[in-house]
Amino acid sequence: MKTNREIEHFVAPVEETPLLATDSLKTDQAPLSLWADAWRKLRRRPLFIISAVMIALIIIVALFPGLFTHVAPNDNCQLANSDGAPAAGHPLGFTFQGCDVYSRIIHGTQASLMVGVFSVLFVLIIGVTLGALAGFYGGWIDAVIARLGDIFFALPLILGALVVSQLPFMRENRGVWTVVMVLVVLGWPQMARITRGAVIEVRNADFVTAARSLGVSRLGSLIRHVLPNALAPIIVLATMELGVFIVAEATLSFIGIGLPGSIMSWGNDIAAAKSSVRTNPAILLYPAMALSVTVLSFIMLGDALRDALDPKSRQR
Amino acid sequence: MTTSDVIISEADRADKPLLEIRDLAISFQTGSGEVQAVRNAHLTIMPGETVAIVGESGSGKSTTALAAIGLLPGNGRVSGGQILLDGEDISQAPEKRMIELRGNTIGMVPQDPMSNLNPVWKIGYQVKETLRANGRPCGPADVAKVLAQAGLPDAERRAKQYPHEFSGGMRQRALIAIGLSCQPRLLIADEPTSALDVTVQRQILDHLEQMTSELGTSVLLITHDLGLAAERADKVVVMYRGNVVEAGPSLELLQNPQHPYTQRLVASAPSLASRRIQVAKELGVESDELLAPGTSPGGAVVVKPTMTEDVLQIQNLRKVFKLRSGFGKSTDFTAVDDVSFSVKRGTTTAIVGESGSGKSTVAQMVLNLLQPTSGKIVFDGVDTSTLNNKEIFAFRRRVQPIFQDPYGSLDPMYNIFRTIEEPLRTHKIGDKASREKKVRELLDQVALPQSTMQRYPNELSGGQRQRVAIARALALDPEVIICDEAVSALDVLVQAQVLNLLAELQSRLGLTYLFITHDLAVVRQIADHVCVMEKGKLVETGSTDDVFDAPQRDYTKALLNAIPGARLMLPPEVA
């Protein structure tokens, strides 16, 4: 290794690389929390903008259907118009029973959206609580909750819904809330699993230990430090589940165990249009498109959120 | 070809540089545009020579080396200059050519042995595929031979194992084996030992040196440690912010640094500072002035109180963990075994040890975050195990921690103001206005501008975050601060800055520090007393001077010996 060769001693001129003070702080830029950073990233993505606009539109349609159509959906259903093609004032044609397709789609938004929103709400409440407790405290709490979740996991959605729908209580009271109940009972384990994973990742961080060593209680550190940092995957999952639950409702209605026929929903309309597929497939396709576009908006939003909240792209 | 031709071309070769980097510029495409990581790098490596590139993070040292082997990440590219390997410019060479060169002409030994070995393939397989890809014989005997040469005992059996069954040092040897298996002419060693324990580091570096000199391999050594660079390389190249600022023979660079940045590095590097103090002591020169600049403001020597009471007494502390290994079976793992020492008020006591020594476990027990299995911790005359909840809450005001990972010790969701305010709020101290005032004062004390209050941790650098952590620790006006590897993750110059700050705060506020670290060199700079731990036991304890000048135990001697630069001959700087 030791050579006897002459090695020259090179020194660069100081002006070339002016020395900065060690570890100085840039004071010119505005403060940037993680949420603000994520918002900045989201604003620029076309995927986010499109889906956000769509969702806003859909919410307005759900809340104020009267703004979009003057035709009451169940009036003037004349069998004579059965499976009819579009006519004046009825842009999308008529269903098998002669009702206006367009109007039914507009009015059906409410039920479909309600199922999605409330299912996600309850899944969040149950899943996040159980998952956080399981992840944070570990031990037997974790074991019990994990086994409980496994039991419900072992029941695939449709099979589970089939069984639950056999309950006399369910059969007599079919409505939005029974469907919500089915989806929540079968859907909470996944949210719990994601929450548990996120909590486990965060709970060993030094800032949690720091909080404990300055006197914050265990539960306090869970609520004030662990959960806020575990929110990102929870939010992403919740957004996507909204879409997935709306599709699930449609599938359940198709099988016959979803919303009762008396409630207007896209799922019901698609299911009812089964028989019209050969004569006028459009009757099935229109509500299917409405449903698909809605669901697509939610899952695109979830996707965009996941990218924006990705911890690996966090540092400035 | 006649014999004389062969001789001439070999001699020729020995005179021509193996690797020559000229005016190299490398840029990265990031979300906010193109960033220049390396502006103007140049260095020369002759055959058989070892050259070290030294710099802090962001200096461009790793990037330059990676460019030589064509392994820049996807968004990086060489935007100017040349990389000449044996006269051939490979900076823009097609991937096919680079694949040919990798392995048999240029080899690499990466930094982190755990993440650089694929966990799902056996070690032997990972060696075999290297040999096979470069056209070498790759039977089991060849694989075993390669592993044995790198110092792995029982190579044939080891080849059938998976990476997670190896220790850290063994994994690094495997990586060295892989890097040198096809006898490349140039080996790029990217911080090859910084992820390893100190005593293992020296062994591995020695072995690497032996192998490369036998094979005649040139080595490009990347490191942040100037002492290590000087010890192992013929020539040292110093990089700062993408430029080469100084380059020359290693010893000369240390004795006579000319560029201001190099001078800063030489002054602050703990291993060199430690060495200087050592040498100075041997010559009877007062050592305080040789600490990092700024420690003694105005040139006055800091006087530490020598006879004070014990603020902390650790008596026969033991911690046993039960490890689950199978059904119902569990083995006992003794992390801390009968440790006793005391800490005097106003002083700094360091606990030094490698990974697995139990030092962090001791810290956690002192902080009352972990219950000891047996033994006592007496704080200010009171046994902490007898405290009830209310008393523990009060205790927390007096003993505070600072942790290692600056990227993990601040809650990313809280802005700096909330982070520093939290202790005050938890203990219900003052009202909103007085708390804000206190936060401002604390920021001043740690030399951070007031505007930091609204910022978030992800906007600050490692050193700045650590200063925020110090501010938070000081919020409750504690008496004792436990620094658990508080500076180990920081760059050299930043580390010096933070250590200065800690020393200053200690003299101003009369704080007592319990300093946990694996870095003996840092200990020399800041600690009054040292406790050396090995595998849970307290091996040696005493004042810093005593332990460093006259180590009693073999383990302590091995640790001291392992400080990079320990074998350098350095004349002291005369004040």
Added chain:
Amino acid sequence: MIQYILRRLLQIIPVFIGTTLLVYFMVFALPGDPIRALFGDRPPSEAVIAQLRQQYNLDQPFWVQYGLFLKNLFTFNLGVDFTGQPIAASLGRIFPVTVMLAVEALIIQAVFGVTFGLIAGLRKGKVFDATVLVASLVVIAIPTFVLGFVLQLLIGVQLGWAKPTVGANADWGNLILPATVLGLVSFAYVLRLTRASVIENMNADYVRTATAKGLSRPRVVVTHILRNSMIPVITYLGASLGGLMGGAIVTESIFNVPGVGQKLFQAVIRSEGPTVVAIVSVLVLVFVVANLLVDLLYAWLDPRIRYEN
């Protein structure tokens, strides 16, 4: 490894008991006459009711009922349906068809999902990746039965590339269209999961080291990136079986495949509670066992679990 297997087995048992208990409880243990309640408005003949009552041991205490139910389940004594036909026998006939369907769907979704996901991950941000990402979202957004109708119409009727319905001659070839529809949503998830895995592993240190050794790019991709990315995907494929079983109900009815799903669907329409319970219980058992097998496969793929010390 043995410990891992034993541990998984021990975990499966409470899950299986829990699930079947739940199913049984919901159907049989609630107040009221469960047999009459099961049939809703259309009770079958008295003879069948008596037989069912005896079959489900309703005169016994709950736990005995449940224990006998389990015993019957494992001995394939599944009772009779409304027409008096033994359920186990009919299951024996139609099960292989559904198995074929599910296996085909699994192969299609695994092969295409992983391939496309790998390519998309390697070419992150390029055209193929962006297209595939949006397409996968669209697939997830459209209900399976709509896709089923659409593809049946397009490919079966209009283009005539495949038979629109399967009917009695269910073999591997005829089942391709329903298998594709069945696996479509899972295919989208497998694709995204593979892609995410590949992107994460692409930048891993050991991939860089593999390249530094002089390995060719295809070798690095297959031996290092793909091999490591497969691990989470395999786990997902096991869980997707549940979705396949549920989705089979819909797909089999659209394409007229004489499988378990179709029988289940008909039982639901006709409110044949006991049949529904019997078939669901068998399917749950299959799902639980399949997941156990997947866990074992996962342990074999990841040596860190195989050789835990």
